[in-house]
Amino acid sequence: MRLTLAWREALWAFAFLAIPLAFFLYFRILPAFQALWLSLYEWHADPSQRHFVGLEHYARLLEDPLLRRALWNTLLYTLLGIPSQIALGLVIALLLQWTPFGRDFFRAIYFAPYVTPAVAVAWVWSWMLSPHFGLVNELLALLGIPPQPFLQSPNQALPTVTWVVVWQNLGFQVVLFLAGLESIPRQYYEAARIDGAEGWRLFRHITWPLLNPVLVFSVVIGTIGYLQLFTQVVNLNFTDQGGPLNSTLTLALYIYQLAFLRFQLGYAATVTVLLFALILLVTLVQLKLLTRRVEL
Amino acid sequence: MKKVLILLALVFPLALAQNVTITYWQYEFRSKVEAINELIRRFEAQNPGIKVVHQTFPYDAFQQKVAAAIPAGQGPDVVNLYYGWAPTWVKAGYLVPLPDDWAQRLDRDLVAMAQAAKVGGRLYGVPTAVRSLALFYNKDLFRQAGFAGPPKTWEEFIAMGQKLTVKQGGRFTQIGYGIAPDGQDHHLVREVLVRQFGGRPYSDDGKRVLYQGEAGLKALRFYTDWVRKHEIGVPGFFPGNNGYRDGFIAGKIAMIIDGSFALGTIQQGARFNWGVAELPLERPGGRKANFGSFWMHGLTPLATGPKREAALRFLAFITSEETQRYWLEKVGELPASKNLIRDPKLSLHPVYGPFVLSLAYAKATPFVDEAAQRKVMVDAINRVLLQGMDPAQSLKMAAEEEQKILDQFWR
Numbered sequence: 150m151r152l153t154l155a156w157r158e159a160l161w162a163f164a165f166l167a168i169p170l171a172f173f174l175y176f177r178i179l180p181a182f183q184a185l186w187l188s189l190y191e192w193h194a195d196p197s198q199r200h201f202v203g204l205e206h207y208a209r210l211l212e213d214p215l216l217r218r219a220l221w222n223t224l225l226y227t228l229l230g231i232p233s234q235i236a237l238g239l240v241i242a243l244l245l246q247w248t249p250f251g252r253d254f255f256r257a258i259y260f261a262p263y264v265t266p267a268v269a270v271a272w273v274w275s276w277m278l279s280p281h282f283g284l285v286n287e288l289l290a291l292l293g294i295p296p297q298p299f300l301q302s303p304n305q306a307l308p309t310v311t312w313v314v315v316w317q318n319l320g321f322q323v324v325l326f327l328a329g330l331e332s333i334p335r336q337y338y339e340a341a342r343i344d345g346a347e348g349w350r351l352f353r354h355i356t357w358p359l360l361n362p363v364l365v366f367s368v369v370i371g372t373i374g375y376l377q378l379f380t381q382v383v384n385l386n387f388t389d390q391g392g393p394l395n396s397t398l399t400l401a402l403y404i405y406q407l408a409f410l411r412f413q414l415g416y417a418a419t420v421t422v423l424l425f426a427l428i429l430l431v432t433l434v435q436l437k438l439l440t441r442r443v444e445l
Numbered sequence: 446m447k448k449v450l451i452l453l454a455l456v457f458p459l460a461l462a463q464n465v466t467i468t469y470w471q472y473e474f475r476s477k478v479e480a481i482n483e484l485i486r487r488f489e490a491q492n493p494g495i496k497v498v499h500q501t502f503p504y505d506a507f508q509q510k511v512a513a514a515i516p517a518g519q520g521p522d523v524v525n526l527y528y529g530w531a532p533t534w535v536k537a538g539y540l541v542p543l544p545d546d547w548a549q550r551l552d553r554d555l556v557a558m559a560q561a562a563k564v565g566g567r568l569y570g571v572p573t574a575v576r577s578l579a580l581f582y583n584k585d586l587f588r589q590a591g592f593a594g595p596p597k598t599w600e601e602f603i604a605m606g607q608k609l610t611v612k613q614g615g616r617f618t619q620i621g622y623g624i625a626p627d628g629q630d631h632h633l634v635r636e637v638l639v640r641q642f643g644g645r646p647y648s649d650d651g652k653r654v655l656y657q658g659e660a661g662l663k664a665l666r667f668y669t670d671w672v673r674k675h676e677i678g679v680p681g682f683f684p685g686n687n688g689y690r691d692g693f694i695a696g697k698i699a700m701i702i703d704g705s706f707a708l709g710t711i712q713q714g715a716r717f718n719w720g721v722a723e724l725p726l727e728r729p730g731g732r733k734a735n736f737g738s739f740w741m742h743g744l745t746p747l748a749t750g751p752k753r754e755a756a757l758r759f760l761a762f763i764t765s766e767e768t769q770r771y772w773l774e775k776v777g778e779l780p781a782s783k784n785l786i787r788d789p790k791l792s793l794h795p796v797y798g799p800f801v802l803s804l805a806y807a808k809a810t811p812f813v814d815e816a817a818q819r820k821v822m823v824d825a826i827n828r829v830l831l832q833g834m835d836p837a838q839s840l841k842m843a844a845e846e847e848q849k850i851l852d853q854f855w856r
Contacts, residue, residue: 192537193537193538194515194516194537194538194539194746195516195538195746196516198538272685275684275685276684276685278684279681279683279684280616280679280681281616281617281618281679281682281683282683282684283684286616290614295615296614296615296616298681300681301680301681301831302831303827303831303832387686388625388627388628388686388687389626389627389820389823389827392627392820392823392824392827393827393831394824394827394828394831394832395824405509406816408509408512409508409509409512410508410816411533411814411816411817412508412512412533412534412536412537412539413533413537414512414537
């Protein structure tokens, strides 16, 4: 039997696609299911000595104060971080689009933190935020504000960490919005202007609705990022990770501590399953609520 | 002919053991990596049949690599670990017990704290070197303030600390003592102050928390008063991973309490005269106490068959007295052998001396879940320092939390 050219091309395409797919299945999907399986066992290095404990670990989830704290913190990070980075990103993107000169220069400036290693960022900020030597408190002193403990205070640490993450994500957010703004056809604005619309109304009725896809993407990707927050938290308080007093502990960090500092890999897998479910749920809800078909 | 036979008889068992390759893992620390490389060279020269592969990982990733590699059958046969990790590793099946004669050797030859390498009565590793705590002080700052020597009692320590602290507005520019609950200070409270004040942090079998008693409360209150009442220091004064040590090296902190493992870093960094002294006491002639700790070499379940024999031989080699002498020279860590630390040259040494003297009475905390237990004490201190909680309440919470961790492990 001879295959048509189209068929042969399709087969080649599938052959090439099969490689990344196999990779994806083996290294991504399979481990996810292994975690599910692992969460039902008491961990042991020797697989034959792993006791089946059923839902015992899931019961432990319900009465684990550290887990509750990590969940609560993660929620706070997301609620503080996402609106901040989206609002700031949008304002900066609009300003950049509006400015007649230096656009590339500023874009590079805003993007630089995003490509800086998170560890280096954490280091520099932990110096800038130091109560006794830091630049930030130096500036506050000029304004007559007493020195703030920032990362050392159980109350201020979480918002402070969020700020560092927002600062770092901002560049990416700006680039996303700039691309979104560029993709809005000029004609809409021209037509609206002919109809007498100006300023705020142009933004409200053209820019904002047409940015919806970028917005949805930003919220979903940003939320997943905050739900998996780890590196900055670890490095901003390296010798008391998640501290002070668990005030910056995140789910991802808690999983890491359980698995690799306390060797409780079974329970760590259970928390991972919870995080997985959470990300899935939040993402689906966001996609459902935020996505709008825009008709002009 | 006879000679040849004897030679053959000698060589034959070696020939049998030929081509055994074992793997040794430790975290990356330059002087330790270099020392082990040299020791492997010597060991391989003495044991022609055995090849040792040495692999290292950054400290932060070390336990993670071990956790993943051993179940996959790809990890180390001999592994280096902090003694406090041993119980969690044992429970999760990452270490196998050493033969009984090794425990006898440990009891006979090594300093008392090495007992902490036993879990549930069985021995899971042997150290090459041990560490203890001492007071580091900036001699230049001391001279400027008119102090002749380091403080002998905590009372002197506080008085000196106050004189060495400089505060401008709400901010400190220099502090007398580098407060570091998440540095070595949680050990200081738990193992040093509690004992100096006449208490015991844990029951002898390590299964019960005892520091919630009077001595413990006195210890926590006393320590947190350094910040709250006497203001000889402030948490997080100097930024960074080991801010208290960096601040000392920068000349902004007059005194810190640190382990002998910090000697190298301080020696390299400090551009002023500094000294080391045994920890201050509650009163002259008062009870001495110190926290001892060590990294040990253990055997993993991957070392089976001929690999186990080779691994044990390597273990014996890297914990021998000869190696311990070399280790002190090369890495600067104190030998674990009772014999070697008795050497007066060592106890009179201006820098090693105070640490060596403390080894005689230093105790290693019987951790079962080091990461969690460390946090309990750090949080107990921080609740008082950062939230103003009453030390009694904070200590009670800590004792309950830690007892739960102990019960969970021993159930």
